[in-house]
Amino acid sequence: MARKIIIDTDPGQDDAVAILLALGSPELEVLALVAVAGNVRVTQNAHNAMQILEVAGRPDVPVYIGCERPMRHPLITAEYVHGSSGLDGPTLPEPTTPFQTQHGVDYIIDTLMAHEPGTITLCCLGPLTNIGMAIVKAPQIVSRIKEIVLMGGGCFEGGNITPAAEFNIYVDPEAADLVFRSGVPITQVPLDVSHSMLTTKARVQRFHDMGNRVGTVTAEMLEFFERFDEQKYGWEGGPLHDPCVIAYLLKPELFKGRHINVAIETASELTRGMTVADYWGVTGRAKNVNYLRSGDSDGFYALLFERLARLP
Ligand code: BDR
Ligand code: CA
Numbered sequence: 177m178a179r180k181i182i183i184d185t186d187p188g189q190d191d192a193v194a195i196l197l198a199l200g201s202p203e204l205e206v207l208a209l210v211a212v213a214g215n216v217r218v219t220q221n222a223h224n225a226m227q228i229l230e231v232a233g234r235p236d237v238p239v240y241i242g243c244e245r246p247m248r249h250p251l252i253t254a255e256y257v258h259g260s261s262g263l264d265g266p267t268l269p270e271p272t273t274p275f276q277t278q279h280g281v282d283y284i285i286d287t288l289m290a291h292e293p294g295t296i297t298l299c300c301l302g303p304l305t306n307i308g309m310a311i312v313k314a315p316q317i318v319s320r321i322k323e324i325v326l327m328g329g330g331c332f333e334g335g336n337i338t339p340a341a342e343f344n345i346y347v348d349p350e351a352a353d354l355v356f357r358s359g360v361p362i363t364q365v366p367l368d369v370s371h372s373m374l375t376t377k378a379r380v381q382r383f384h385d386m387g388n389r390v391g392t393v394t395a396e397m398l399e400f401f402e403r404f405d406e407q408k409y410g411w412e413g414g415p416l417h418d419p420c421v422i423a424y425l426l427k428p429e430l431f432k433g434r435h436i437n438v439a440i441e442t443a444s445e446l447t448r449g450m451t452v453a454d455y456w457g458v459t460g461r462a463k464n465v466n467y468l469r470s471g472d473s474d475g476f477y478a479l480l481f482e483r484l485a486r487l488p
Pocket of ligand 2: 185186187188190191215302418
């Protein structure tokens with residue numbers, strides 16, 4: 177039976193590729209996409225999610241709108257990475273279906289309560305605001321979540337928005353703190369993994385050569401997306417962060433990591449949003465996270481090519 181997932185997201189070119197990877201994979205049943213404020217404002221993120229569903233020929237997947245801003249701090253967005261739409265690059269079809277009217281947080285709560293405990297996995301590709309709010313509003317959901325697999329944080333690679341913090345955690349550290357302390361089984365895909373998943377010219381060409389609509393759109397998205405990190409780091413491509421979350425569900429053997437304690441810094445101005453990863457077990461704090469440290473980038477891209485080729 178396919179694994180049921182809810183994708184909480186702020187698309188984002190890399191979020192978009194993650195969504196496409198999930199839709200191209202029969203092992204996964206995408207129950208819904210829930211938008212969160214992050215790369216751009218939440219309604220624009222929801223719109224972007226619907227455009228990706230159109231590209232994939234799956235406008236039947238419902239899209240919910242979640243929280244407009246982080247729990248405590250003002251929203252910080254990332255148009256400088258993703259473009260003014262949040263999803264610059266290709267010309268995308270306009271959505272043909274309306275948003276769902278229920279709030280995204282209530283959808284998450286109701287869905288977890290309506291399904292057997294331990295059957296729904298939350299895939300988190302943006303700030304953790306919706307999940308944090310769902311836990312505050314309905315703490316009884318905690319024991320019903322099978323697993324949270326999230327992209328966020330870093331240890332060995334440092335941060336990408338400050339020297340200490342990665343964007344998704346930095347935008348809403350209070351929500352991240354709640355999630356990391358919740359007791360839900362968590363797998364964390366940090367920058368330590370995603371920074372090795374570089375697009376490269378040859379890999380983008382593979383998407384162009386795929387011959388389907390999804391391949392062309394993916395190539396055009398990545399050509400826009402990679403320019404920022406190429407300039408910043410001097411790399412030969414951009415890091416595909418969020419698709420690692422879905423790839424981990426499909427092929428966990430592509431990744432290496434260990435169970436450790438990870439705590440979120442919420443107080444310090446200097447290091448706010450840092451994922452303090454006790455990789456060497458020096459604190460004695462309880463292990464709460466399956467922390468992925470590295471991944472097989474050729475295997476990861478082979479999976480992407482194979483699955484995205486199945487889409488229209
Ligand atoms: C994360 O930040 C976003 O801009 C990307 O979509 C990804 O989720 C990487 O730091
Ligand atoms: Ca994202």
